[in-house]
Amino acid sequence: MTTKPERPDRGVTLADIAREAGVSLATASRAMSGARGVSAATTRKVREVAERHSYVVSPEASGLSRGSTGRIGVLTRHIARPFYAEALEEIESVLAGHGLDTVVHCVRTPEDQRSFFERLPVRRKVDGLVVLALPVTPHEKERLDLLDVAVVAASGQTADYPYVSIDDAEAGRQAMDHLLMLGHRRIAMINAIDPNASEWPIELRALAYTRALDRLGIPVEDDLFVRVPWGADGGTEGMERLLSLREPPTAVFAHSDDLAYGALRVLRRAGLRVPEDMSIVSINDLPMSEVLDLTTVRQSAGLQGRLAVETLLAMLAGEPYEHATITPTRLIPRGSTAPPTR
Amino acid sequence: MTTKPERPDRGVTLADIAREAGVSLATASRAMSGARGVSAATTRKVREVAERHSYVVSPEASGLSRGSTGRIGVLTRHIARPFYAEALEEIESVLAGHGLDTVVHCVRTPEDQRSFFERLPVRRKVDGLVVLALPVTPHEKERLDLLDVAVVAASGQTADYPYVSIDDAEAGRQAMDHLLMLGHRRIAMINAIDPNASEWPIELRALAYTRALDRLGIPVEDDLFVRVPWGADGGTEGMERLLSLREPPTAVFAHSDDLAYGALRVLRRAGLRVPEDMSIVSINDLPMSEVLDLTTVRQSAGLQGRLAVETLLAMLAGEPYEHATITPTRLIPRGSTAPPTR
DNA sequence: CTGAAAGCGCTTACAG
DNA sequence: CTGAAAGCGCTTACAG
Numbered sequence: 001m002t003t004k005p006e007r008p009d010r011g012v013t014l015a016d017i018a019r020e021a022g023v024s025l026a027t028a029s030r031a032m033s034g035a036r037g038v039s040a041a042t043t044r045k046v047r048e049v050a051e052r053h054s055y056v057v058s059p060e061a062s063g064l065s066r067g068s069t070g071r072i073g074v075l076t077r078h079i080a081r082p083f084y085a086e087a088l089e090e091i092e093s094v095l096a097g098h099g100l101d102t103v104v105h106c107v108r109t110p111e112d113q114r115s116f117f118e119r120l121p122v123r124r125k126v127d128g129l130v131v132l133a134l135p136v137t138p139h140e141k142e143r144l145d146l147l148d149v150a151v152v153a154a155s156g157q158t159a160d161y162p163y164v165s166i167d168d169a170e171a172g173r174q175a176m177d178h179l180l181m182l183g184h185r186r187i188a189m190i191n192a193i194d195p196n197a198s199e200w201p202i203e204l205r206a207l208a209y210t211r212a213l214d215r216l217g218i219p220v221e222d223d224l225f226v227r228v229p230w231g232a233d234g235g236t237e238g239m240e241r242l243l244s245l246r247e248p249p250t251a252v253f254a255h256s257d258d259l260a261y262g263a264l265r266v267l268r269r270a271g272l273r274v275p276e277d278m279s280i281v282s283i284n285d286l287p288m289s290e291v292l293d294l295t296t297v298r299q300s301a302g303l304q305g306r307l308a309v310e311t312l313l314a315m316l317a318g319e320p321y322e323h324a325t326i327t328p329t330r331l332i333p334r335g336s337t338a339p340p341t342r
Numbered sequence: 343m344t345t346k347p348e349r350p351d352r353g354v355t356l357a358d359i360a361r362e363a364g365v366s367l368a369t370a371s372r373a374m375s376g377a378r379g380v381s382a383a384t385t386r387k388v389r390e391v392a393e394r395h396s397y398v399v400s401p402e403a404s405g406l407s408r409g410s411t412g413r414i415g416v417l418t419r420h421i422a423r424p425f426y427a428e429a430l431e432e433i434e435s436v437l438a439g440h441g442l443d444t445v446v447h448c449v450r451t452p453e454d455q456r457s458f459f460e461r462l463p464v465r466r467k468v469d470g471l472v473v474l475a476l477p478v479t480p481h482e483k484e485r486l487d488l489l490d491v492a493v494v495a496a497s498g499q500t501a502d503y504p505y506v507s508i509d510d511a512e513a514g515r516q517a518m519d520h521l522l523m524l525g526h527r528r529i530a531m532i533n534a535i536d537p538n539a540s541e542w543p544i545e546l547r548a549l550a551y552t553r554a555l556d557r558l559g560i561p562v563e564d565d566l567f568v569r570v571p572w573g574a575d576g577g578t579e580g581m582e583r584l585l586s587l588r589e590p591p592t593a594v595f596a597h598s599d600d601l602a603y604g605a606l607r608v609l610r611r612a613g614l615r616v617p618e619d620m621s622i623v624s625i626n627d628l629p630m631s632e633v634l635d636l637t638t639v640r641q642s643a644g645l646q647g648r649l650a651v652e653t654l655l656a657m658l659a660g661e662p663y664e665h666a667t668i669t670p671t672r673l674i675p676r677g678s679t680a681p682p683t684r
Numbered sequence: 685c686t687g688a689a690a691g692c693g694c695t696t697a698c699a700g
Numbered sequence: 701c702t703g704a705a706a707g708c709g710c711t712t713a714c715a716g
Contacts, residue, residue, distance in 0.1 A: 026686070039685055060466060061709035089421035092421060104444050265635075356693065368702070379702085
């Protein structure tokens with residue numbers, strides 16, 4: 001092959017292919033991209049030469065020229081937590097199916113997050129952005145606008161982006177009604193607060209808790225509503241506090257599965273039986289919940305991710321799309337709930 | 343701002359900044375990149391103008407010009423499985439710390455994998471690639487060579503790439519020795535096979551199983567060595583088979599935590615107590631293992647990911663690096679193992 | 685159907 | 701310290 005003298009050999013270029021195929025750069029470009037208006041013979045010839053040199057068009061150069069990157073960014077606070085990981089996997093899957101690359105940006109701390117919106121490291125690098133379960137403040141939205149790309153929110157939204165998410169109030173209702181229907185009247189809630197996170201403006205799951213009790217005229221006791229940090233350890237702490245009460249609840253509604261896991265651990269260590277001594281229900285249905293026989297309200301992180309990207313793709317394609325998409329939730333009754341025995 | 347008439351406004355360019363700052367394109371470029379040989383005053387001026395227009399240099403164009411992409415690819419079979427997710431999170435963290443973007447490519451099925459190596463979708467799009475827990479065949483390595491970028495393997499290797507991984511045989515020994523030291527003599531192994539995966543050439547964990555028994559002169563019984571699909575369901579199946587034996591084992595060594603989870607579920611359902619009726623140990627120490635009180639051999643997916651990227655970065659920087667890095671494993675004794683009672 | 689040329693938005697020797 | 705110019709590897713009106 002022709003070797004460029006001025007730079008280290010970066011491999012063969014379209015110009016090389018064109019020369020060898022005996023056509024112009026323009027024609028070679030069209031042949032490679034499958035643009036119409038090139039004879040079949042020419043196309044075949046060019047591609048054959050390209051093939052022989054295992055040449056592929058440089059997406060970088062191509063993108064520069066046509067003004068798109070072929071990449072979608074995903075902004076998230078977590079990668080390894082099951083819910084996020086599942087959403088991310090599905091997002092990548094859909095994008096890959098459309099020939100788009102997925103570039104992940106994880107802002108682990110408030111400082112990371114501040115810095116992300118300050119520096120906007122995805123700037124000029126993506127064609128669109130999916131914001132995954134991350135509340136966006138008005139100021140952050142302003143920054144994001146500088147990106148000048150399509151943005152969509154998956155699993156919760158605050159700023160006014162198209163979004164797909166569950167109805168948290170409804171999910172909470174499903175969980176609470178299950179406990180109430182079983183006959184529980186002394187029900188506690190373990191609510192999660194992510195210490196690393198500015199909070200969501202409305203805590204719909206907590207709202208569902210009080211609403212459900214209100215509806216039956218059951219007074220809401222402060223002691224029965226505990227707020228703990230996110231994660232299994234938070235659930236542990238929450239259940240410990242509830243067990244310390246003079247009169248513990250007969251059932252607990254945990255904000256999410258992770259909390260329930262920690263709560264279950266405490267109960268096991270305390271020698272208490274589930275569901276005989278304590279019922280527990282939560283929201284999510286992570287893979288481990290089946291293993292742990294946890295009653296929970298199922299939502300699909302993957303589906304939310306998938307629909308969010310599909311919305312984004314529609315926006316990019318200039319096609320019509322839904323501004324708000326609500327994905328279903330439903331109760332999965334398992335062994336952690338039963339009528340109260342006390 | 344100057345508006346380009348010929349194309350849709352893609353925003354302000356370096357040329358605009360240069361013009362407004364009253365310097366040449368070249369100088370503006372140097373000022374923005376912080377290249378030396380520009381007066382402080384000029385640099386300040388240029389950056390001030392850029393700031394005012396919230397302009398950032400186009401990574402795409404810059405990369406095209408200097409020949410790098412600022413992106414690292416991660417090739418994996420899974421995103422949502424805890425081990426992979428943890429590694430990925432750490433990889434992204436390190437790369438972000440170096441100003442590099444992470445682009446994920448997940449090959450879920452053998453067909454995906456075939457297609458990945460055939461089409462090489464990361465071609466010309468990344469500066470390096472980390473292959474995460476994915477065995478690479480000689481033919482696949484040949485294809486990867488076409489990428490012409492640095493490649494490193496995290497958590498297991500087959501092709502001859504620099505790698506970082508645990509010593510599986512040693513991890514297996516740690517698990518087995520724990521059971522043996524507790525006095526178990528009738529020990530089963532539940533081994534995982536990923537149906538979607540070409541297998542790793544040597545099954546070191548299984549090897550550790552037979553070796554440990556051999557060392558004590560304990561015969562290896564075929565019935566006690568079960569092979570099941572990966573995941574909790576596989577563990578369930580494996581434990582069911584073991585419980586069906588005329589003489590079940592007193593302890594089980596599970597290839598990985600996920601299998602152990604499924605096995606624990608069977609035991610719970612069968613009303614068998616852990617560890618009194620059955621001890622169980624595995625390898626990984628995923629987050630849920632603490633919650634489940636599972637004795638396991640800890641390895642760190644995150645550390646392996648981190649060290650792998652660091653190796654890759656050293657390669658890219660032309661610095662010296664280790665070809666093989668072994669990360670430590672150690673037994674975490676918890677409540678799922680005890681001396682045999684039968 | 686095909687080509688010459690301008691353009692995408694930068695970087696970097698090469699000369700001052 | 702600064703600028704004019706070539707180059708990175710493509711794409712795409714504009715003319716045939």
